[in-house]
Amino acid sequence: MNTRVPTMSADHTRSVILDHIRAAGRVSRVELARLSGLTPAAISMIVRKIMSDGLVLEAGTGEATGGKRRTLLAINSASRYAVGVCLDYERLTFVVTDLSGHLVGRLTVDGPRDTEPEDVLRTIGRQVTKLVRDLQVDPARVVGLGVASPGPLDSRQGILLGSQPTSAWTGLRLRDRLEALSGLPVLIDNDATCAALGEHWTSRRAADEKAVTATVYMADGIGCGILTDGRVFHGMSSNAGEIGHTSLDLNGPLCRCGGRGCVELYAGPAAVVGAARRLPELVSELQLDQADGRNDFRRIVKAAARGHDQCRQLLEKAASHLAVAVVTLTNILDLDEVHLSGPGFTDAGAIYARVIQDGLDQTSFLRSIHPTQVKISHLGTEAAALGAAALVLQHHITPHSVRPTPLDRTENAVAS
Numbered sequence: 001m002n003t004r005v006p007t008m009s010a011d012h013t014r015s016v017i018l019d020h021i022r023a024a025g026r027v028s029r030v031e032l033a034r035l036s037g038l039t040p041a042a043i044s045m046i047v048r049k050i051m052s053d054g055l056v057l058e059a060g061t062g063e064a065t066g067g068k069r070r071t072l073l074a075i076n077s078a079s080r081y082a083v084g085v086c087l088d089y090e091r092l093t094f095v096v097t098d099l100s101g102h103l104v105g106r107l108t109v110d111g112p113r114d115t116e117p118e119d120v121l122r123t124i125g126r127q128v129t130k131l132v133r134d135l136q137v138d139p140a141r142v143v144g145l146g147v148a149s150p151g152p153l154d155s156r157q158g159i160l161l162g163s164q165p166t167s168a169w170t171g172l173r174l175r176d177r178l179e180a181l182s183g184l185p186v187l188i189d190n191d192a193t194c195a196a197l198g199e200h201w202t203s204r205r206a207a208d209e210k211a212v213t214a215t216v217y218m219a220d221g222i223g224c225g226i227l228t229d230g231r232v233f234h235g236m237s238s239n240a241g242e243i244g245h246t247s248l249d250l251n252g253p254l255c256r257c258g259g260r261g262c263v264e265l266y267a268g269p270a271a272v273v274g275a276a277r278r279l280p281e282l283v284s285e286l287q288l289d290q291a292d293g294r295n296d297f298r299r300i301v302k303a304a305a306r307g308h309d310q311c312r313q314l315l316e317k318a319a320s321h322l323a324v325a326v327v328t329l330t331n332i333l334d335l336d337e338v339h340l341s342g343p344g345f346t347d348a349g350a351i352y353a354r355v356i357q358d359g360l361d362q363t364s365f366l367r368s369i370h371p372t373q374v375k376i377s378h379l380g381t382e383a384a385a386l387g388a389a390a391l392v393l394q395h396h397i398t399p400h401s402v403r404p405t406p407l408d409r410t411e412n413a414v415a416s
Contacts, residue, residue, distance in 0.1 A: 022075050077098040243325050263322060
């Protein structure tokens with residue numbers, strides 16, 4: 001049962017109502033009053049304003065319930081657009097979405113690899129402009145550019161803190177430079193967090209929906225985006241969710257993060273490929289290439305799908321290590337759902353999902369209280385880029401659903 005919100009600013013109320021309309025798809029004014037706890041008169045006034053701004057339109061009528069059919073409201077998808085970019089070592093993925101988060105168009109080009117960051121950023125600026133033009137989207141309706149990047153990073157300042165795509169990017173003020181090159185407001189966040197937000201935004205869940213979900217994102221590494229009540233949990237510095245650097249063995253091999261026995265070393269694509277390359281017969285049979293890890297991973301996954309027992313076992317072993325970390329995360333956060341997203345799961349999602357689901361069903365501390373479902377993301381290889389676009393839309397039309405980090409609150413307190 002919804003309770004009336006005591007006091008909300010006009011901007012906050014507008015944001016809440018827009019979020020309810022977005023999540024519902026189509027909804028009447030009467031239903032909005034019920035969902036929000038506001039009076040019908042207040043709803044009518046808010047709806048009038050957001051319709052005059054072009055964000056919402058009337059979209060037919062509901063089913064007859066004995067009286068007059070209720071007019072339904074929907075997001076005006078074509079009123080605003082956002083661009084999302086996924087910054088990955090091997091490829092740059094660009095998407096344009098409408099206000100509802102629906103994909104309008106996409107573009108993929110070669111990734112940075114060892115190219116100088118400035119050259120890559122200029123490429124991003126050109127490709128964003130070109131994609132918007134080619135899709136015949138009015139540039140005036142594009143509200144911003146979102147960038148999904150591997151962590152760690154400072155999302156508040158738009159600075160990359162890690163060594164990915166390469167060490168040349170460490171300390172780069174990505175946001176400021178891209179704003180200058182693209183002419184758009186720019187937001188950046190972790191690729192796993194973006195994937196989680198994209199999953200939420202496109203599944204039409206409202207920001208106040210009571211749920212705790214985690215999106216495990218696997219590309220070269222493994223990360224995790226966490227949403228509570230439809231809001232991203234960033235932690236202290238917007239770097240929460242590094243599940244790939246959970247230690248499974250304190251005496252295990254050294255990880256690039258400085259720890260030992262991290263999940264990535266046992267569960268990621270590189271671990272599967274490394275194990276396969278130690279088997280000469282398998283290297284010969286699958287024609288594995290020592291220089292192309294991602295392609296080798298795909299070959300192993302395809303062989304497993306064809307019934308190759310040895311390849312299936314390699315993938316199941318990797319998935320079992322990730323399952324341990326997911327069960328631990330579930331025990332800590334009491335998760336409703338776990339989504340598997342990113343290029344790695346686009347290839348091998350079915351095997352990982354089965355093994356992780358078995359791990360949760362058999363060993364989760366909460367299994368007797370409620371199930372935790374494992375789902376493969378419906379967003380495919382563009383998950384992080386779509387989430388980066390959703391990041392922009394969230395900040396633009398539903399800012400109430402953006403949870404500030406403790407550092408944000410500290411800075412705001414100092415500034416005031």
